[in-house]
Amino acid sequence: MITGILTFVIIFAIIGSILYGQRLIKTEKSDAVFGNPERAKGGVHWVIVGTSFLIFTWLYYSWDIAKAFYPKSANELCQVAKVNESLLSLKYLFPIEERSHKSTALIKRENINISDKITEIQNSPGLKKQDKEKFVNLLNKTRQTIPLLTSEKYIEEETKNIINELTNRISQLTENFSKDTYPRPLSDEEENKRIKETKKQLGWGATGMEVPPLPESKVGLKFHAAAQELNSVSDEFFAMRNHHPEYLQLLKEIRDEIKEYKNSLNDDQELEMTYIKEIKKLGQRIEYESVFPPNALDKMEKAIRAFDKVQKKEQGATRIKDMLLFPGGTIVASGPTCAEDGPGRWLPKPSDTFRIFGDLLKPSVGFKMIPMIWYEMMGVNRIVGFFLPDWIADIMPGKYPVHNSEGKVEPNFKSKVLDIVTGEFEAFKIPVPTGHIWDSFLRVFLGLTLGIIFGVPLGIFMGLNRFAKGFFDPLVELYRPVPPLAWAPLVITVFGIDNVGKIFLLFMVSFSIMIISARAGASGTQLSKIHAAHSLGASRWQIIREVIFPNSLPEILTGVRVAVGMCWGTLVAAEFLAGTTGIGFVENVARKYMQYEVIWITIFVMGMLGLLFDVTIRKIIDKTIPWRGKG
Amino acid sequence: MKKIISFILAGVVALYLSMSVAFSAANEVRVAFFLEWATPNQEDKVKQTFDKALGVPVKWTNFATGGEMTEAMLSGDIDISYSQGLTPFVNAVNAKAAIKLVDIAVIYGMGGTTCVAAKGIDKGNASSKLDGQKVAVPLGTMADYVFKETMRVVGADISKMKVVDMNPEDGSAAFVNGDVAMACLFGGKSIKAAKEKGASLLTVKEAQDAGIAGIDITSVTNKFLKENPGMVRTFVEVTHEANARYNSGKSDMNVIAKDAAMDLAGTKKQMGGFEFINAAKMKSNYMNKGGILMTYLEVMGNMFATSENPALKNYSKVVDTSYLPN
Numbered sequence: 021m022i023t024g025i026l027t028f029v030i031i032f033a034i035i036g037s038i039l040y041g042q043r044l045i046k047t048e049k050s051d052a053v054f055g056n057p058e059r060a061k062g063g064v065h066w067v068i069v070g071t072s073f074l075i076f077t078w079l080y081y082s083w084d085i086a087k088a089f090y091p092k093s094a095n096e097l098c099q100v101a102k103v104n105e106s107l108l109s110l111k112y113l114f115p116i117e118e119r120s121h122k123s124t125a126l127i128k129r130e131n132i133n134i135s136d137k138i139t140e141i142q143n144s145p146g147l148k149k150q151d152k153e154k155f156v157n158l159l160n161k162t163r164q165t166i167p168l169l170t171s172e173k174y175i176e177e178e179t180k181n182i183i184n185e186l187t188n189r190i191s192q193l194t195e196n197f198s199k200d201t202y203p204r205p206l207s208d209e210e211e212n213k214r215i216k217e218t219k220k221q222l223g224w225g226a227t228g229m230e231v232p233p234l235p236e237s238k239v240g241l242k243f244h245a246a247a248q249e250l251n252s253v254s255d256e257f258f259a260m261r262n263h264h265p266e267y268l269q270l271l272k273e274i275r276d277e278i279k280e281y282k283n284s285l286n287d288d289q290e291l292e293m294t295y296i297k298e299i300k301k302l303g304q305r306i307e308y309e310s311v312f313p314p315n316a317l318d319k320m321e322k323a324i325r326a327f328d329k330v331q332k333k334e335q336g337a338t339r340i341k342d343m344l345l346f347p348g349g350t351i352v353a354s355g356p357t358c359a360e361d362g363p364g365r366w367l368p369k370p371s372d373t374f375r376i377f378g379d380l381l382k383p384s385v386g387f388k389m390i391p392m393i394w395y396e397m398m399g400v401n402r403i404v405g406f407f408l409p410d411w412i413a414d415i416m417p418g419k420y421p422v423h424n425s426e427g428k429v430e431p432n433f434k435s436k437v438l439d440i441v442t443g444e445f446e447a448f449k450i451p452v453p454t455g456h457i458w459d460s461f462l463r464v465f466l467g468l469t470l471g472i473i474f475g476v477p478l479g480i481f482m483g484l485n486r487f488a489k490g491f492f493d494p495l496v497e498l499y500r501p502v503p504p505l506a507w508a509p510l511v512i513t514v515f516g517i518d519n520v521g522k523i524f525l526l527f528m529v530s531f532s533i534m535i536i537s538a539r540a541g542a543s544g545t546q547l548s549k550i551h552a553a554h555s556l557g558a559s560r561w562q563i564i565r566e567v568i569f570p571n572s573l574p575e576i577l578t579g580v581r582v583a584v585g586m587c588w589g590t591l592v593a594a595e596f597l598a599g600t601t602g603i604g605f606v607e608n609v610a611r612k613y614m615q616y617e618v619i620w621i622t623i624f625v626m627g628m629l630g631l632l633f634d635v636t637i638r639k640i641i642d643k644t645i646p647w648r649g650k651g
Numbered sequence: 652m653k654k655i656i657s658f659i660l661a662g663v664v665a666l667y668l669s670m671s672v673a674f675s676a677a678n679e680v681r682v683a684f685f686l687e688w689a690t691p692n693q694e695d696k697v698k699q700t701f702d703k704a705l706g707v708p709v710k711w712t713n714f715a716t717g718g719e720m721t722e723a724m725l726s727g728d729i730d731i732s733y734s735q736g737l738t739p740f741v742n743a744v745n746a747k748a749a750i751k752l753v754d755i756a757v758i759y760g761m762g763g764t765t766c767v768a769a770k771g772i773d774k775g776n777a778s779s780k781l782d783g784q785k786v787a788v789p790l791g792t793m794a795d796y797v798f799k800e801t802m803r804v805v806g807a808d809i810s811k812m813k814v815v816d817m818n819p820e821d822g823s824a825a826f827v828n829g830d831v832a833m834a835c836l837f838g839g840k841s842i843k844a845a846k847e848k849g850a851s852l853l854t855v856k857e858a859q860d861a862g863i864a865g866i867d868i869t870s871v872t873n874k875f876l877k878e879n880p881g882m883v884r885t886f887v888e889v890t891h892e893a894n895a896r897y898n899s900g901k902s903d904m905n906v907i908a909k910d911a912a913m914d915l916a917g918t919k920k921q922m923g924g925f926e927f928i929n930a931a932k933m934k935s936n937y938m939n940k941g942g943i944l945m946t947y948l949e950v951m952g953n954m955f956a957t958s959e960n961p962a963l964k965n966y967s968k969v970v971d972t973s974y975l976p977n
Contacts, residue, residue, distance in 0.1 A: 073659075105877075108877045108878075109877050109878075109880075112877065112878050129706055129707070130706060133706050227958055227959065230747050258880070294698075298700075298703050298704075301703065301704045301885070302706075304885075305704070305705075305706055305881065305885060308881040308884060308885070309881050352749060354749040354873050355968050356968065357747065357968065359747035359748075359749060361749070365725075376959070379958075388814070389810060509821075512821075512825075513824060513828060516825075516828065516830045517785075517815060517817075517825050517830045517831070518830075597817075597821060598787075598815055598816075598817050598821060598825065599815065599816045599817075600785070600813055600814070600815045600816075605816060608816060609790050609791070609816055611718070611722075612716075612718045612739075612742065612790055612791030612792075613742055613746070613791055613955070613957055613960065614721070614742060614743065614745075614746035614748070614960060615957060615959055615960070617959060
């Protein structure tokens, strides 16, 4: 319902915005200033077109539009798919979806295989001459079995009859199929049972039900019945073997010869053993396959083609829905069940995605018992204990208390300090955020902040000082070009699989970017500005703080923006490697359970968080360096 | 403007075309397998018996987990997954993937997949010592199943542990480093490395008594089954011949070890814990109604079911015994 309305809204929004934009373009033509940057401002209507188009593509390719407007179409297509599936094995015999008859392709391949084997045997240095002759003889005999399968002469009456009967059954089905009376009505009792079961069936896309398999409509019932009939035809056909007594006789001769030869072999004659086994397999392969004379199945092929035509016609509106509303794939059947195949499978419907996202956001559900983003009450003592280093207690005067003879420990000043720095005291609790999203966010934030804190001063220093440049340059330049993920296994081994390792990895990423950008900014400061400040009596420190630092800010902030993107990319991969929490962990686990909705949710969340970071930095840029890009 | 619109339209058309299903004749058979997981048919893989028996080239690709095998099968890059764990297979069919189970590849005790705990933790005190600890588990694999079952046997509460999702290689490295208190692993090298710093929580015998066993299977895409039933039959047959050869002690272990990327002693030890049963036993004890495999499928199906991918009502639909040799 919502999807349906949304679809219309989107279509109107796109059309309206495009028309509006067209009108604006016309007015803009009159203002003749070429390349005016002011022109790039505004244009919300194009934003609407862009996002609407994206959402429309999503709705369309996830087949959500099909589901919104024709919720029963999946069920009908499922019945059609059942027919297609039951026809598949038979179709593969003929050049319907392939280029040649299956028999042709098989014989061509096996003839080549036999010739190759003969050449191989004749060139084999380890074989004795008489063995070679024996093998070649056997292979030639195997080759002679092929005409016994492909000649009209050797096709038995019984086989012919079965083929005819099956062909008739298909033709009969084709004839009945377009009639309204097909399939014949069930008895009242059976019909009631069927209706009852259909009513119990969940709809398309309900939780745990991908595509409802039982036929619900009249057309569906028709296809369902036809699929059952065709399945039985197909089974009977493949149970049949085109084996003339003469073929079986020759096959037996070859078998006996092989057996006799095998028995004559000693245990150490491995090469001969291998060859004889291969020869046996070759014959067997031909025996297993359904090989028929070139024209024996012509009528059957015709019947199948005719049925295919009729069934396509009978699909009627369903076929058009399939073509228009199920882009990139369709519903496929596998035995009695059906599934979405194509983008419908891996691109979840927006409605499902948001429903599952809503579920995941519930703190009591979350993912793997951890909420996506929520808060928990944490004592202030733990925060104090985290930030205050433990050695503060060690440098306090006095000694830690020793137990007395009564078996009690009296706390003294030193032990009380230790309690405070380790967080072992009672305190009020404050809410702190927690959950997968928060963990990922915190990791990126800490890695980035540490990178800025250490990278920017070092970068400026390197930009200004010859020693620093010479000393640090080789170090930084050696580690910087290495892709951050290449460090990941090492970092995780050294720093463990906890946050420390991941934050350190992100720090490495942002650190090098910050150095480069700060250095470029500092060394790019105009000398005249420094001279001017100097002549006005500025000290060295003042010049760095008031002239060089503001001058490098544009470069530094651009560096931060780049670093954010790199950090996200690295973080997700690091969480793939060893995850307990985080967005990357959620995605990796969802992948193992094939929860495509969850995968898309994580991608969406990552995009949103990246955008949040970027927008924040853009705001900071506008606030701190308003002069950027203005001369 | 017109250019932009035509560009977008062209893009949509290109996307449409590229996603349409392409039919192709089987000019090669693409098989997925595991390294560090020695099986008798690797001898035939090296000696190209499969290629000769099938009459077309066989392309073998190794994977790290069974879940990745499923992904490759669904995207149409793999036809047959040999020795896929039962857990990833169950996850796949719960998610309505169009694949079928045609053969049991390996039955193994806890020698092949096991939970190794740090020194000082044994099955008596595991329930208290593992509380609040980190454990490395490759989620959604057979090791995940073994983890859950082992914790049930020792009476430990999974919800009180911090489960870290790691592949066996990473998990064993983290365990050796002391980052995790326990690692559930599969694969010869990974287990061997981990055992230098700890011991299996359950012995092979204990696990067997508790009813924990691993089953690896052969799964095939429905499309390939329909298209080339003969090839599937031949593939299974060659595998069973290799198993028979191994069971009678005639396999060339050096070749197998080399192909599995393990040393000879490790291979022999690993395969010592494997069982390769014949088709008759499969049909009578495992794949029949109420058989061992069917029970496992049901138990695991419910164990790993999610709200979007619930357990199937009947797992016999995804098992086909007709490709087994007579």
